[in-house]
Amino acid sequence: MIVAIALAIAAFLVAFLVIPVASVVYTAFSTGAGGFTFGHFASFFQISLMRESFWNSLYVAGMSVFFASVIAIPLAYFTVRYRFRGALMIQTLGVLPLIMPPFVGAVAMQLLFGRSGSVNLLLSQWFDWRIPFMQGLNGVIFVESLHYFPFILLNLVVALQNIDGAMEESAQNLGASGFRLFRRIVFPLAMPGYVAGASLVFVKVFDDLGTPLVLGTTNMLAPQAYLRITSVGIEDPIGYVISVIMILFSVAALWMSARILKGRDYATLQRGGSSLQKRKLSAWQAAAAYTWIGFVLLLVLSPHLGILLISLSKVWSFSVLPEGFTLAHFATVFTESPRMIGNTLLYCGLAALIDVILGAAIAYIILRTRLPGRQLLDSTASAALAIPGVVLAIGYLRAFKGLELPFFDSAFTTTWVALMIAYAVRRLPYALRSCMAALQQLHVSLEEAAENLGASKARSVRRVVVPLMAGGILAGFVTSFITAAVELSATIMLSSSASLAPMSYGIYLYMQSIAGRGPGAALGVIAVVIVGLGTYASYRLSNRSDSWTR
């Protein structure tokens, strides 16, 4: 029974994760005739646009990490070091950006911080001076750092909290204080947490397709992969080369973070010491801290505010604020595309359901059985984290080319099933983590008791294990659901018809309308509300505020 389930899961993972990714890698290295070649890589680096895209992607990811750090490090330090009420605000700060898909925020940021955005209009009125926040790569960096800094913040807070207070005291006894203490003792000890967060930010930014596309910056790797595959065609080897490069960078960054996280466990083994001493803020320190928090809060809220303004505004052009407000855009969305909202609920719901079923099953197999090779299931499922959405979608288009399903009279890759499965595969690691955590907390004696009372294995799983895991399973479901609801990279490649498309694709499509971006923004607001509610639910359910950020 268990073996059959394990094999079924393995078959699913092989079919929808291993084979598509393998076919991408294979195509990148194969000559048309089937031989092995580095030729495609050589031609990739011969095209100056590709070289430029490569460096741009590295630059944008690196700079986003830098700016995200600038925002996150002070905030993390405040929470751990000082006793003050701003900590709650910082927690809120850690959640707000994540409920807004970055490509939605990007549009709002353009109107607020763009060349003739509100801020620059005011600046040029008052000082005759502008800041090129949103020009080219700057725009991508700005939007991405604001969106992803919580990854650094949350990881760093955990790391700082785990520092042994004795370390700090020894340093102080030896005469270190102030910034020197932070730079030489506190920060190096928190380094593992920082690197874990930073590498996540790097990967996310490196993979992101929606933000550069919405901002019209296409000389980066992810947009190039998308444009090559959709315009040159599925046979174009350069698209696959880009995909392989993206996988390599993702894997390298995640490997680094995993390695360093292992190191952190060692540090926390030192028991007995207290954590860093909390201090009270002096008046001017409090003022500085609150100013910084207020400033970041304002920046973080700007895309939310901007998108709300666009969704409610009649016309917003070359003015600080829109003139005239209307609810017409919401009416348009509800009359023209209720199906998109329905599609999102259906696809992401099914994907999340698949995720928790597979996640719970894998967790059970790993923690409760001695099946040989069971760790392989875990590592394969988790490997999906390192596969960019664009790459997985390209893999589907490649591996399932020409495949037709019964009941559907079109190719598999143009049906919503392909999209739904892509969501499920991409979000499986999230659900898996939740399920593993829930099952780990469940003592095996409960199942043994049930079995002693005569329940069969299946019955004890159904009546004891699953109900007791329900909280974790539900949290996993919500996490998978909300992250799938705002995913654009795979969506944009696998969606073909408007009537079968989910909301995220609808937002992208609506944002490209000459009659204004109102309806797109309205759809964006609805998405943010759905994701916000989901996030809150998952937070309440799991009580593990970090489970959905990884």
Next chain:
Amino acid sequence: MRRRDWAPAFAGATMFAMLSSVALADTITVVTSFPKELTTAYKAAYEKKFPGDTVEILNKGTSAGIAYVREQSAGSRADIFWASAPDAFEVLAGERLLQKVEVPTGNIPAKVGAYPINDPEGMYYGQALAGYGFMWNTRYLQANKLLPPKEWADLTKAIYHGHVATSSPSRSGTSHLTFETILQGEGWDKGWTQILQIAGNCAAVTERSFGVPDGVQSGQFGIGIVIDFFGLAAKASGFPTEFAYPSVTAIVPANIALIAGAKNPQGGKRFLQFTLSEEGQQLLLDPKISRLPVLPAIYAKAPQGYPNPFDGSIRAKVNFDSNLSQSRYYLVSSLFDQVITFRLKELQAAAKAIHDAEKRLGTRSSAQLEEAKKLAWTAPVSAQQAQDKALLAAFAATKGDEAAVRRKTQAEEEWNSKARFNYLRAAELANAAR
């Protein structure tokens, strides 16, 4: 609800979802690059008239649309291809992906200016007309104390430096047509000079054609080079923008065609016929669509001031030669990218330096300035080289041909580095001019 009740509910939902997505026999699938305002209007009107049919819109960029059609197997392809760029239809026809179809065109004239509205071979039909011009944000121009431009040549003036935007022809069929029109109207050498001068004034070369009207609409750019309906529709939607045609413009049809190997050719033909009918043409006048119908009678119902290509209110001086355009399509696109899109920063700096020098020198002449202008405003490909059969072949070759790819890559690198060198030198010379 108890846990075990979930299973049937879930199965029911799945069944429902599967059934509802099974395509009905008379679904008409339309691949189009047009915005949703237009597609929604046509879908609604058509389904109202033919309640048995369902129209399914696949919204794809022109080149993505071609790739999509190409990659489906015959018999399960989409039914209709509907897009602006005539070149795209030539490409599809060349690959035998279009199906000849007889549709009564009634009162649609054979030509607009000297350009045939329908494909002489009958593979595709003109469905609407489009001209190219500029769109500007009135508030932006007012704030920067600028007057709207009237001709392409106006955009080369120093006052517009940093206020213009255009998109790359390699990414946008419409902008390819715009620049090809300038090249045909002014001649190769003079045309490139003008294009380089305009590009030197550009704040951005966007990668999608929509990036330009979008930026003008929100006031990121002052003036954008756009296809007419972008300008007209933005104005009709209440944005503070205006649109005008320069005298060197071409009126070119946006086309519609039946795809060969379509799943539902009968339905496709019905839809195609509908878009050319009086009802279908009337829809184009919707303010949010604002396209020029091919049926002259419709203009009688148009609002005051609506441009009419049939009564001479648009002065199209260029007789667009689509064969010439197609023969050098990839060459023009690639040259534009190498010397403008990828070298915009250097080109902008050179233009700025030349403008400054002109201002500083007033009417005095300077050999250095002349040299700078010559360097900055000359394309690295001469009119003669542009007709070189071998070069054109290398650019038109399919990607399998390795020698052609090498020739092409080599030419691109050469243009790119030459452009960079010229712009830097031009800026130096202009700054030194006394």
